[in-house]
Amino acid sequence: MAMMPGLQINIGQQLRLTPQLQQSIKILQYSALELQQTIATTLESNFMLEVAEEDSIDFETDYEQDIASRNDNGNADKDPNDSDYSEPADLDLQNNTSANDDAFSTDYAWEDIYADRQMANDSPCSVTRDNNEFIAPENYTAAHTSLHNHLTWQTDTYAWSSDIEAYIASYLIDEIDDEGYLRTPLGDMLMQLQGQLENASLCLRDLEAVLAVIQQFEPTGVGARDLAECLVLQLKAQKQTPFHVTAMQLIQRHFDWLTYHDFKRIKKSYGLTDAQLETLIALIQSLDPRPGRQFASTESEVIIPDLILKRRAQGWLVELNTKAFPNLQVNQAYINLSDSIKDQDAIRQIKEQLNEARNLIKSVHHRGETLLRVGRFIVERQYRFFEEGEQAMQPLVLREVAEFLELHESTISRATSQKYIQTPRGVFELKYFFSSGVSQFGNEDQSSIAIKAHIKELIALEDPKKPISDNKLMDLLSEKDINVARRTIAKYREALGIPSSSDRKKRVGLR
Incomplete structure (x- = not known):
């Protein structure tokens, strides 16, 4: 059959993020320190952006008024991830217009964005400050590359086969903690991504394929779901030695033997001599169980709270x-001087700088607005924690906040990661207030954080010579109307780094 040239039309859908939407997502994702660095850099390079001379910025603080306003205005508080969220209209760079046309209007003046309003109950929420109080980022800490930034740089330079894969990679990296682990199950993330990318057909294999690529990034072992996988990833990346295969088999098949230091069983099962066993254990101990920690700052980095609770x-x-x-505000002086500019390249540059300044101000405003809404919801839901302590913590998951605020779960994740709130009880990351609920028989679900707090308190009060067993802990918790299984108590006790009752008793005997 002869081969003939021809034309073929294929129709498909692809995820496209506008530059303004990408910036808004990044600004929301940034920590307070990273945002300061971004603002400082932009102030140096963009002559249309400047620090305003006003002495105060006022924020609306009435939660009910905010919700009512959101319902009345429809899209007023739309999340940038929503499909109907659009970026500001592009400036007409080709049209030869005068410098005083609408393109140069300062519709994003800071005082307009943060209007002077008060709570309905007349509780003011205005913060007065001097501009001199702004502290440059370099005064907090030296330049430092975080694990997240390092992974983001690698994924930005990787040749992904589609925009969808790049988006999934960015999402997975957001979920990797400071120690380099991916704690969130892929199944949970798949459900969230399917809700965001409704036009894309995703399955678990798609996430696993992208994760396999991320696990090849530096530092070696990053992106592992557990310690065993982390160690295996590092062994695979090393040069082969006589004990590499044995070490991988031991970790993959009998990791609990290593956990409990059952060296006799390891020696017998793998037919090792004492010297060979020592070499094998030394190889495993040479691996890094927390690969992300090498990117932790060596200095005492100051935590800048985004929210303040009073x-x-x-x-x-x-x-x-x-x-x-x-x-921040747009530099009005350059706009006033632009009437005399005739050079089209200069006009084009002014418009581009103006557009960048406006977009940054709007993105910063959207970030603050989102953090304020999320923070209000958390405080309203966890008010007993602030009154009584962590034993009163209530179960809370990202989905609940997302549904109430009509935002995507990924937006809530970005708005709570590396975002801190200063409270009378101390400074907490917003993610601290999220914990799964533990089902009980006939009672309301309990927060895992609250249960851990009770376990910790009971063990702290025990007689060291007669440690409380997990069964006894179960009985004592039931007296507090907390009915959980013994295996759940054992899991939480281990998560707190507390040994079993028999090990605690042995330690007392060794003193």
Whole structure:
């Protein structure tokens, strides 16, 4: 059959993120320190952006008024991940217009974005400060590359076969913790991604394929789901030695033998001499169980809270920490001088700089607005924690916040990761307030954090010579109307780093 040239039309859908949407997502994802660095860099390079001279920034703090406003205005608080979220209209760079046309209007002035409003109950939420209080990022800590930034750089330079794969990679990297582990199950992330990418057909194999690539990134062992996988990834990346295969088999098949130091069984099962066993264990101990820690800052990095929680007569009040950021506005002086500019290249540059300044101000505003809404919900849901402590923590998952605020779960994840709230009980990452609920018979679900707090308290009060067993802990917790299985108690006790009752008793005998 003869081969003939021809034309073929294929129709398909691809995920496309506009530059403004990408910037908005990144700004939301940044920690307070990273946002400060971004603002400082932009102030140096963009002459249309400047620090305003106003002395105060006021934020709306009435939660009910915020929700009512959101419902009344429809899309006023739309999340940038929503499909109907659009970026500001592009400036007409080709049209030869005068410098005073609408393209140069300063519709994103800082005082317009943060309007002067008060709570309905007359509790003010204005923060007055001097512009001199803004502290440059370099005064907090030296330049440092975080694990997240290092992984993001690698995924940006990797040749992904599609935009979908690149998006999945970015999502997975967001879930990798500071120690380099991916703690969230892929199945849970698949459900979240399917909700975000409704037009893309995704399955678990797609996430596993992208994760396999990320696990080849530096540092070796990153992206592992557990310690065993982390060690195996590092062994695979090393040059082969006589005990590499044995070490991988031991970790993959009998990792519990290593956990409990059952060296006699290891020696017998693998037919090792004492010297060979010592070499094998030395090889495994040479691996890094926390590969992400090498990117931790060696200095005492200052945590900049994004939110501040204060007690008022009417209850708890959540504010944005406006002292952490400069008061931004568009440079009106350049706009006023632009009338005399005739050079088209200069006009084009002014418009581009103006567009960048506007977009940054809008993205910073959207970040603050989102953090404030998320923070209010958390405080409202976890108010007993602030009154009584972690034993009163309530179960809370990202999905609940996302559904109430009508945002994507990925947005809530970005808005709570590396975002901190300063409270009378201390400074906490917003993610701290999320924990799964433990089902009980006939009672309301309990937060895993609350249960751990009770276990820790009971063990702290025990007689060291007569440690409390897990069964006894189960009985004592039931007296507090916390009915959980013994294996759940054992799991939480191990997560707290507390040995079993028999091991605690042995330690007392060794003293």
